[in-house]
Amino acid sequence: MHIEEHVWITLSDGCRLGARLWLPETAVQLPVPAVLEYIPYRKRDGTRARDDPMHGYFAQNGYAAVRVDMRGSGESDGHLADEYLKQEQDDASR
Secondary structure, three states, rough: EEEEEEEEOOOOOOOOOEEEEEEOHHHHHOOOOOOEEOOOOOOOOOOOOHHHHHHHHHHHHEEHHHHHOOOOOOOOOOOOOOOOHHHHHHHHHO
């Protein structure tokens, strides 16, 4: 398994979302399916204790796991104005 502590995902409007990746060894040679977790609870500290075992499990079983801080939270750019806004949904689908 390979862990990328911090990567940027740049959206079409230039906003950057901070993400952490867990990749199975096979991801270097072959595409693998991914599990996306997109929440406002700071990937660096807010959910870190439970992220490693959970996302590590996915990576050890052939899935990439992507933990993304929502716009305006954690290490992501932008402003988190409220819950469940259309912007939040649009960001996740890009």
